[in-house]
Amino acid sequence: MREISYVEPKDLSEAVKVLGENEGRATVIAGGTNLIPSLRSGETAPEVVVNLASLENLAYVKAERETISIGALTTISDLISSEIILKESPILSMAAGRLGNPLTRNRATIGGNLADASPAADMVPPLLALEASVHAVGGAGKQREIALDRFFQGPNQTVLRQDEIVTHIHFSKMKNPAWGSHIKLGLRNAMAISVVSIAVMLQMEDDVCQKARVALGAVAPKPLRAYHVEGILEGTRIDSKTLDACSRVVTEEISPISDIRASSTYRTQATAVLLRRAIAEALEKRRQG
Numbered sequence: 001m002r003e004i005s006y007v008e009p010k011d012l013s014e015a016v017k018v019l020g021e022n023e024g025r026a027t028v029i030a031g032g033t034n035l036i037p038s039l040r041s042g043e044t045a046p047e048v049v050v051n052l053a054s055l056e057n058l059a060y061v062k063a064e065r066e067t068i069s070i071g072a073l074t075t076i077s078d079l080i081s082s083e084i085i086l087k088e089s090p091i092l093s094m095a096a097g098r099l100g101n102p103l104t105r106n107r108a109t110i111g112g113n114l115a116d117a118s119p120a121a122d123m124v125p126p127l128l129a130l131e132a133s134v135h136a137v138g139g140a141g142k143q144r145e146i147a148l149d150r151f152f153q154g155p156n157q158t159v160l161r162q163d164e165i166v167t168h169i170h171f172s173k174m175k176n177p178a179w180g181s182h183i184k185l186g187l188r189n190a191m192a193i194s195v196v197s198i199a200v201m202l203q204m205e206d207d208v209c210q211k212a213r214v215a216l217g218a219v220a221p222k223p224l225r226a227y228h229v230e231g232i233l234e235g236t237r238i239d240s241k242t243l244d245a246c247s248r249v250v251t252e253e254i255s256p257i258s259d260i261r262a263s264s265t266y267r268t269q270a271t272a273v274l275l276r277r278a279i280a281e282a283l284e285k286r287r288q289g
Contacts, residue, residue, distance in 0.1 A: 005048045012137060012165065015050055020139045020163035022048045028165060030073055031107035034116045058167060061085060066173055072111025072166040079110065088173055091126040091180035091199050098122060098184045111166040114151070117158045120218035124148070125199035126182055128215035128225055132171040138164040152222035176210070178203045181281035183274050187261055194218040195262045196270045200278045202233070204286055209233045214275070219254040219267050226253050229275065243279060247272040
């Protein structure tokens with residue numbers, strides 16, 4: 001095994017500088033729940049590892065007047081315990097509670113979960129349904145905001161440049177009453193890697209859906225929004241015929257693969273069934289108040 005240089009920057013600007021000086025040779029580590037296994041298996045072989053764990057100013061959950069901001073180094077456990085997240089985005093809290101085991105949740109960060117860009121990343125579907133954006137900083141302190149639905153390019157690939165680091169994620173508070181649901185299907189239990197995951201957000205006025213956001217994970221090369229399904233839901237009174245149409249259309253929006261966890265056929269069929277269940281679950285929460 002070749003030697004790896006280890007750098008623990010004192011601040012964000014130093015971290016960005018190190019990445020820029022070692023373009024193509026360096027990688028970032030925060031919680032390490034993804035990188036450490038990759039290093040052990042040889043799947044990843046960087047020459048330089050830049051540890052962000054000591055940058056405490058990147059770990060926070062803040063409620064502002066109209067938005068929620070989450071620092072990239074916020075752990076999944078912190079999301080679960082956050083009263084702000086539970087109140088403003090319960091589907092995100094729900095998804096966090098289904099990620100891995102307690103040890104993993106105590107180490108894994110939300111920024112790392114996004115930057116790793118796994119098609120099955122647990123935190124991505126709820127954040128897509130919340131229309132979140134990713135904020136990153138690069139060379140010379142240049143900052144940019146990236147809509148999450150444009151952040152992923154493929155398996156383990158994002159639009160981040162070599163010298164860019166995710167600083168925080170933010171999304172708007174719901175201005176109108178909204179109800180959501182999150183479903184994760186694993187081989188044995190929620191701690192397993194997703195076979196299919198779905199997040200739904202519905203804004204209703206009377207019995208008509210005014211706005212729908214539907215996001216899917218583990219059923220395409222990257223997490224995605226089901227825009228055609230959203231179009232079916234919006235402006236309609238959601239009934240069994242609407243749910244039937246959503247189940248049909250969603251199979252045309254996904255492109256699942258076959259792997260050791262499930263076949264593409266199984267994923268397709270499961271997605272159609274679970275989407276219907278997720279929408280019904282969100283509507284039931286509305287009825288319950």
